[in-house]
Amino acid sequence: MTFQSILDEVRNNLNKVLTEMSITGIDFSVEPAKSGFGDVSSNISFLLAKQLKKSPRDIAQLLSDNYENSQHTLVLKSEAHPSGYLNFFANWEKLNQLILSESNLDTFGFVELGNKSTIVVEHTSVNPNKALHIGHVRNIIIGDTISRILRKADYKVNVLNYIDDSGLQVADILVGFTHFGFAQEPPDGKKFDHYCGDDVYVKTTQKYDEDSSLEEIRKNVLKDLEDETSETAKLADIVTRRVLSNQLETCWNLSVYYDCINFESQIIRSGLWTKIFEKLKEMKLVEFENDGKNAGCWVIRGDGKEEDKIVVRSNGTATYIAKDIPYAAWKLGLLDDPFYYEKYPKDQPNSQKLWQTTLNTNGTKENFSGSKVITVIDSRQARLQKIITQLMGKFKSIPDAYVHLGYESVTLSSETAKTLGLDTDGKQAQMSGRKGLYVSADSVYDLLKERTIQETTKRHPEIDSSEIQQIAHSISVGTLRYEMIKQDLDKIITFDLTKSLSLEGDTAPYIQYSFARASRILEKSQRSPSIDIDFSLLSDKTELNLIKTIGLFGISVRDAANNLSPKVVARYSHDLAVSFNSFYEHTKVLGIGDEKLENARLCLVNSFKTTLEKSLDLLGIVAPNKM
């Protein structure tokens, strides 16, 4: 695996050197060097200092001398740095060849971590009573990116979207339709999901605040939802599926795809809860309270000072968390699967098969469970997810079989909140579906698209409008996705409408632009680059740095997959673009009057282009050839 090869060589040789010195059990690092310190660095001397009673500097020198005797192919020389680090310099002629030829393989960047094991990634799972807002976008982009990375890391990934079609939020819009006279058709071409969220949901919940007696209606509707033969349930089915269809359009537009859609109503009707409840009782994971404040309830004991969690109320009904438990167990394949599966009525744009659960026995049997499960939900649900994780840990012996991948929420900047009519006194504001305080995913996309169409048209007046549309789409999706993924999961994103339209600096367009530049060089060269070149011709600092960065792709993928950290790939893509832009500004490729050198550089440009394409693909971002 490219740059990994030289790391492996160094590690092996250092181990041999240690063996010769009769030293064992040292867990030293071998990693890509910081710039200015050779190509590979090891901290080995620091770790030996105490044992050998010498300064790290002297040890580095000793190791370096011994290292010179070992067989090396990719390493040119070692060097003891006065700081104590042991640095290695690569034989770039060989490493160039290795990296550039491997980068042309389809499997470049593929890492063997999952060994083809199955892993479930659940994300999106937005209540089907509203359109996706910018906070949901963070969820779906994290989930989708993680799925793509895990596939590249040799996992078979099943992507699920859980639809809570029988919850309170759905009940609320049903109340709006059945009791407050909201028309079932949205006005003048408004998307149905937007209509439900912006109008029906917001205005219906407003009425509860004004008149608390309406709560009774709400409760009855919620109760009716559980009975599939009721008129309420039938209407709910029509409404939620229509909203879901609109939500999926938004997701698909952002290049987010799924394998299977699960409906909460079916989980309830399947009787899975009863089965898992019996199991929980058997395993004494739930206990019946005879007295105290939770008398008559079944509870899960809290950890330490934490409160007990009620799973079954004293009236015998199950609480919210009780719906999550069977679903989690189902995802892990711990229960006999009660579902049948049918094709979702619409095809996904990428033609990936999309299934949905059904209780109708006409469906087929499929398997969407996994030996591991990753559930992407924002960290406000950390407490409930912790309980689920602990329960699943009791059922399944594999460590970390159930992982809650949490992330901080997206808030609105005070300026953006102000445009929505909320004065926050300079503070950021939490979004709220009920209050109608949110920025929809579709509207952000539309604004970005408008902006990028303008920008692209200005730069390329010669391009026809359908191509402009396509380019603007790629840039808009890229920009939105990149903004949602480039920072760590535990950082709050303060969304600002104006700032989100920035297309410069650490953004997707910056990265995409470097791709377009490379494409144009290759296009103008009018030939396909050959790998049969003299690799020693690529010796300029910017060339070597670009090759090195290309070679680090696999290490990046592994790091991202191991740590479930999508931003690692975002940063890698950016680093790669920076390396290329620096190369581009300093080195000419075409028209330099030296065909061999031109060939070599074309080969490098081509490697860069295919590597960036693969890297961006993990982020769900497409780079246009022109922009």
Add this chain to the structure above:
RNA sequence: GGGCCCAUAGCUCAGCAUGGAUAGAGUGCCGGACUUCUAAUCCGAUGGUCAAGGGAUCGAAGCCCUUUGGGCCCGCCA
């Protein structure tokens, strides 16, 4: 009252898992580079008590403890 997360340049963030070299980007401000493979770019300058204090270590932005400031969670709601 209990629990989780955050704090690094004016602003937004990397680096922290696995301690070691001159703590890096972007953005902003200032100054340069388009008759050149696309300036959505590049080069330079400016900018740091790594929130504070303590501890362990030869060595801390990173590990441990405490404190401060900010965000979130803790219903027989979902």
